[in-house]
Amino acid sequence: MSEHPPHQPTPDERARALVAQMSEDEKFAWLSGPMAIPLGNTRKPDGAVGSAAFYPAIPRLGLPALQQADASLGVSNLGNVRPGDHATGLPSSLLLGATFNPELAFASGSVVGVEARSKGFNVQLAGGANLIRDPRGGRNFEYIAEDPLLTGVLAGQSVAGIQAQQVVSTVKHFAVNAQETGRVMASSNLSEAALRESDLLAFQIAIETGAPGAVMPGYNLVNGEYACENAFLLNQVLKQEWGYPGWVMSDWGATHSTVKAALAGLDVQSGANLDDADYFGNLLRQAVRDATVPQARIDDMVTRIVRSLIAVGVLDKPVASPVPIDYSQHKLVAQRQAEEGVVLLRNAGGQLPLAQGLRRLLVIGAHADHGVLCGGGSSAVTPIGSLSLPGTDIMGMQVDKIYQPSSIVQALREESGAQQVEFLDGTDPALAVAHARIANAVILCAQEWRSEALDAHGLGLPDEQDALIERVAAANPNTTVVLQTGGPVLMPWLEKVAAVLAAWYPGSGGGPAIAGVLFGRVNPSGRLPVTFPASESQLPRPEQTDPRTTTSNPGTPRIGEILPIDYDIEGADVGYRWYAREKFTPLFPFGFGLSYTDFRVSDASVVNGPGFTVTAQVENTGAVAGACTVQVYVGKTGTDGFAKRLAGFKKVFLKPGERAQAEILLEPRILARFDDGAFKIGAGDYQVWVANHAQDEALEVGLQVGEALSL
Ligand code: BGC
Numbered sequence: 150m151s152e153h154p155p156h157q158p159t160p161d162e163r164a165r166a167l168v169a170q171m172s173e174d175e176k177f178a179w180l181s182g183p184m185a186i187p188l189g190n191t192r193k194p195d196g197a198v199g200s201a202a203f204y205p206a207i208p209r210l211g212l213p214a215l216q217q218a219d220a221s222l223g224v225s226n227l228g229n230v231r232p233g234d235h236a237t238g239l240p241s242s243l244l245l246g247a248t249f250n251p252e253l254a255f256a257s258g259s260v261v262g263v264e265a266r267s268k269g270f271n272v273q274l275a276g277g278a279n280l281i282r283d284p285r286g287g288r289n290f291e292y293i294a295e296d297p298l299l300t301g302v303l304a305g306q307s308v309a310g311i312q313a314q315q316v317v318s319t320v321k322h323f324a325v326n327a328q329e330t331g332r333v334m335a336s337s338n339l340s341e342a343a344l345r346e347s348d349l350l351a352f353q354i355a356i357e358t359g360a361p362g363a364v365m366p367g368y369n370l371v372n373g374e375y376a377c378e379n380a381f382l383l384n385q386v387l388k389q390e391w392g393y394p395g396w397v398m399s400d401w402g403a404t405h406s407t408v409k410a411a412l413a414g415l416d417v418q419s420g421a422n423l424d425d426a427d428y429f430g431n432l433l434r435q436a437v438r439d440a441t442v443p444q445a446r447i448d449d450m451v452t453r454i455v456r457s458l459i460a461v462g463v464l465d466k467p468v469a470s471p472v473p474i475d476y477s478q479h480k481l482v483a484q485r486q487a488e489e490g491v492v493l494l495r496n497a498g499g500q501l502p503l504a505q506g507l508r509r510l511l512v513i514g515a516h517a518d519h520g521v522l523c524g525g526g527s528s529a530v531t532p533i534g535s536l537s538l539p540g541t542d543i544m545g546m547q548v549d550k551i552y553q554p555s556s557i558v559q560a561l562r563e564e565s566g567a568q569q570v571e572f573l574d575g576t577d578p579a580l581a582v583a584h585a586r587i588a589n590a591v592i593l594c595a596q597e598w599r600s601e602a603l604d605a606h607g608l609g610l611p612d613e614q615d616a617l618i619e620r621v622a623a624a625n626p627n628t629t630v631v632l633q634t635g636g637p638v639l640m641p642w643l644e645k646v647a648a649v650l651a652a653w654y655p656g657s658g659g660g661p662a663i664a665g666v667l668f669g670r671v672n673p674s675g676r677l678p679v680t681f682p683a684s685e686s687q688l689p690r691p692e693q694t695d696p697r698t699t700t701s702n703p704g705t706p707r708i709g710e711i712l713p714i715d716y717d718i719e720g721a722d723v724g725y726r727w728y729a730r731e732k733f734t735p736l737f738p739f740g741f742g743l744s745y746t747d748f749r750v751s752d753a754s755v756v757n758g759p760g761f762t763v764t765a766q767v768e769n770t771g772a773v774a775g776a777c778t779v780q781v782y783v784g785k786t787g788t789d790g791f792a793k794r795l796a797g798f799k800k801v802f803l804k805p806g807e808r809a810q811a812e813i814l815l816e817p818r819i820l821a822r823f824d825d826g827a828f829k830i831g832a833g834d835y836q837v838w839v840a841n842h843a844q845d846e847a848l849e850v851g852l853q854v855g856e857a858l859s860l
Contacts, residue, residue, distance in 0.1 A: 161394070163464075164456035167210050168448055173434075176451045179204045179215065181429035183422035184401060186230045191422045198269040199230035201401065201527065202419055212455065213271060213467050217419075221275035221291060221307060222523070222656070223530035224264045236264050237479035238523055238530040238553040240656035241290035242277050243636065244490035245303055246678030247653065247742070249778045249800050253486045254303040258310020258318070260479045265316045267472040271463045273311050274365065274527075276320035278304040278355045279327060280348050280723050281636070281679050282716060285605040285693065287329030290524035290635040290654055294678035295724025295739065296795050297351035298816050304351070305358020312362065315462035320355050322367025322400055324348045324382060328714060330604040331699035333403070335712045336370035343720035344371075345823035353391060354816070362395045362457030366415070368403045368703060370711065374413075377403045383414025394460075396453035401527075402703025407432040411442045416450040423704035476532075480555075484658020489776070491666050492651040492675035493743040500629060500647035502669025502745060503565065507589040510567040513621065514575035514614070515594035515633055517557040521652075521659035522633045525550060526601025532657050543602050543702060550598050553657055557594060557631070560664035578617050585624040592629050592667065593621055593646075599635030602701040604693060608639045608685055618642045631663055637681040640736065651677070672745045674776035674800070676842070680724050681737040689718040689727060722792060725843035729784070729793035740780050740795070740842035746771030746805065750779060753839040755852045761796075761815040763850075765839045769803035776802045779811045782838045783820055783852070789831035793843065794819045817860055828860040 158166070168176070183191045185203035197203035200218040219225040224236040239245075239257045248254075258275070265273045277291040278300055286292075293300040304320060311318040325337035325348045339348075355361070364387060366376035376382060377399040387393045396416040402423025404410055410418075411433060418429035426432060436442040458464050493501065503510075515522065519536045523529055525548045531537070534554035541548050558572045571588070573581050585591050595614045599605055609615060622628040622645040629648040632638065633655065640649065650673070652663050665671035685691045700707050719727045725739035746769055753765040763781045781797040784790070797813035820835065821828035835852040838845065 160456045160459040163459050164452045167212065167455050168452045170210055171207065171451065175207050176447055177430065177434060179417070179451055179454055180433065181418035181421045181427060184420050186228050188422070193230065200270060201227070201274055211464065213463065215272055216270045217272040217274055218265055218268070218270040219274045220528035221261065221277050222528050223261055224268055224270065225528055225530050227527055234268065235533040236530050237476055237483055238532050238657040239483050240487045240490055240659065241524055241635070241654035242293045243290050243678055244487060244653035244655060245307070246293035246299055247490040247492050247675035248486060249299065249676055249798055250489055251302055251306040253489060254306035255310040256482055257486050258307035259313060260482050262311035262314030262316045264474055264479065265311070266314050266468050267474045269468055269471065270316065271468050272317045272363065273319070274321065275311055275318045276304050276308045276355065276359065276361055278320045278351050279322060279325065280351055282327035282719070282723055283604070283688065283690065284637040284679060284682060285608060286327055286636065287599050287604045288526070288601055289679070290599055291528050295680065296678070297347055298354065298795050298819055299678060299798070300351040301354025302358060304355040308355065308359030308361045312359065312461045315466045317362030317457055317461045317463060318359070319363045319365045319398070320352060320359070320361045321365035323352055323364050323376060323387070324367070325371055325716065326367030326369050326376070328604060328694070329602050330694045330696045330701055331712050332602065332701050333368045333703055334699050334707065334709065335714050336373055337716055338372055338713050339716040340720065342823045343717060346721035347723050349386060350818060356391060356393065360460070362461050364393065364395065364397050365400055366397065366403065368400050375403070375405050377415050378406050378410040378413045380413035388414055394453065395457040396450065404428050408436050408441045411436065411446055416453055420703070480657045483656040484662050487655040487658050487662030488665055488671045490653065490675045491655065491662060491673055492677055493648070493666070493673040494651055494737055494741070495643060495646070495649040496743050497647050500627065501667060503590055503667055505566040505668065507565065507567045508569065509588045510561060510565055510570045510590055510592065511584050511588035512558050512561060512570060512572045512592045513581050513594065514617070515596040516552045516574070517594040518572045520552040520554045520556055521655050522596050522598060523551045523553050523654050523656070524599055524635055528601070540598070541600050541603060543600070548600060553659065555657055555660035557660045557663050560660035561592065561667070564661070564664040564668045564670060575617055578620055581617065582620050582624045585621045585628070588625055590627040590629070591621055591625045592631055593618055594631045594633065597634040597638060603696060605635065606693070608637060608682065610638050615641055619645065622646045629667065637679055639684070643736070651675070669745065672773050672775040673742065674744060674778070676740050676742040676778045677737055678739070680728055680735045680739045680843070683734065683736045687728070687733045687735065690715070726792055726794060729843065734844070738842045738844040740778070740840070744775045744777070746773045746775040748777040748803070750777070750839055750841070750848060753848050753850050755837050755850050757852060757854065760817065761820065761852065763797060763813045763815060763837065763839060765811050766808060767801045767803065767811050768808040769805055772805050774802070774804045776800050779813065780840050780842065781813050781815060782840055782843060783815070784836040785831065785833065787831070787833055789822050791822070796820060821860055830854055830858040830860065832857045
């Protein structure tokens with residue numbers, strides 16, 4: 150007779166057994182804590198590595214201290230709390246979105262995980278999964294796309310990459326945290342069906358894909374309730390319907406109550422020193438004594454934390470710091486990502502790639518002699534040798550404007566074979582024009598810095614850069630604009646320049662990635678993860694909140710009233726879906742991006758069942774190797790219809806002349822409407838476009854669904 154293998158306890162069983170041995174003091178020590186960065190009266194706690202948060206170890210139970218660091222784009226060092234410590238700067242999440250490549254999301258997550266672990270962190274506050282509902286959003290660079298499928302898949306893979314290194318990752322900021330100006334006052338108001346078919350779906354897919362150990366609700370309110378005490382979001386949807394087993398930690402200074410928050414599903418009060426009260430400290434202990442919060446709820450909170458630590462491997466493979474980090478290897482991962490995420494938007498007359506061996510190449514602007522711009526706030530990463538310029542104030546801390554040390558000029562010197570590569574900072578337009586006249590080609594680096602806690606003011610490039618571009622382009626028709634921005638910008642000069650690259654914030658390998666695209670070592674394959682509007686009047690809400698009338702930082706006195714933001718205007722039709730519905734033509738559509746080769750996509754068909762699968766032939770008909778991102782959009786007319794949605798995508802890499810079959814399994818919830826508590830795919834005719842971007846309707850196949858399907 151064979152013996153039964155010994156029962157392996159599940160993470161839940163192990164967690165419950167450990168929590169049963171914890172004292173009440175030990176439990177409460179993990180339920181609320183201040184920032185682990187000296188700020189005002191708070192100091193760095195003993196034992197803290199120095200980061201966003203620290204909760205003490207319980208050595209007798211083998212439970213390590215929780216050392217929590219920011220964020221998705223590398224391990225940040227806010228306020229230089231770890232003097233001199235540095236890290237690899239990954240490109241912005243928007244650039245990751247532009248790669249349309251889940252493998253790169255996993256790879257970049259792994260870099261963050263390895264570095265976090267090596268520095269002594271076991272929780273990474275990563276996984277930005279909000280949808281970009283406003284192209285002016287201050288934190289768009291920390292989010293992946295305006296589309297729920299692309300966001301969910303890539304955020305989930307990035308989380309999986311971090312957690313493969315036994316470092317817990319969050320997903321954040323749950324949910325509809327789409328505006329930075331007034332972020333602690335803004336109520337994102339949106340009907341349930343629209344929420345489920347857009348922002349919540351992005352989080353749902355990210356959680357299914359990456360199984361993050363923790364979820365961080367944001368500062369904002371959702372339908373009038375703060376996200377951190379929103380029973381619909383936390384208890385009903387996340388924990389009950391989705392069966393989420395991990396813990397819910399508030400954003401820093403985003404907790405507003407004790408009993409309400411605890412009963413709504415919040416497990417931890419983070420950044421408690423920024424809140425009005427120590428809600429999950431003595432007030433929560435009192436609530437347990439008063440029986441307004443059951444003891445079982447306290448045990449559930451702690452069990453969820455311990456369970457995630459076990460599930461991700463933090464307990465079984467504890468962090469042993471310090472471990473040397475191979476920064477040069479990580480920089481190459483960042484570079485590879487940037488090379489796939491730079492988007493070629495315009496290439497008039499085949500201006501790019503530039504010819505090798507030009508006599509005079511002129512580079513202008515954006516500190517391109519030093520490095521590349523990175524977004525501001527808690528996610529900012531400062532690799533060694535970064536240039537820090539004055540930025541803005543967040544929560545009483547000066548947040549610098551950082552240029553990561555990856556010189557575009559230096560990379561161009563190495564890549565171009567030009568006899569002379571000259572740099573001008575762009576502050577003297579007349580000088581720039583004079584030098585442009587005698588250059589063989591001009592690379593004009595334009596930039597737009599965005600930061601947490603403040604939305605961009607309009608969609609124009611700041612600091613009169615539009616005028617500079619106009620003047621330089623008039624002086625030299627061979628002008629290429631390289632944009633480093635936190636999102637879409639307007640381009641009044643578009644027709645006057647030869648080429649435009651969107652390089653987002655390209656990270657520690659940004660210089661060589663940009664130079665590689667300009668000179669053809671890299672064939673650009675990035676596609677826009679966000680629509681570039683033709684004007685602000687195309688936006689669902691052209692008006693913006695005036696930052697002087699509201700409060701954007703926690704821990705500061707509130708100005709004005711709660712700000713209702715009506716997201717029902719576009720509802721689930723975020724970004725390109727809105728443009729399809731309103732029949733607007735944007736400046737550049739979602740999914741758009743040029744290549745140095747040509748692709749033919751043909752022979753598309755869709756198979757219904759099991760699941761919906763689209764197949765198509767893709768051929769590289771040009772002269773260089775490249776990647777084509779095949780995008781499948783679906784639309785449906787009728788009362789349960791919708792204008793257009795990305796239901797699947799695949800990036801196909803092909804040599805010249807090579808052909809391949811792309812097989813794309815569609816995400817069924819994208820074809821569905823949320824009605825009466827569930828996703829349902831309606832019966833009837835669907836339009837399916839196998840497309841190059843959201844406005845490309847050249848290749849259409851029909852799909853008929855005979856009977857309605859409940860998912
Ligand atoms: C941000 C979070 C971040 C936290 C800790 C907050 O201001 O919104 O994304 O993780 O700070 O630094």
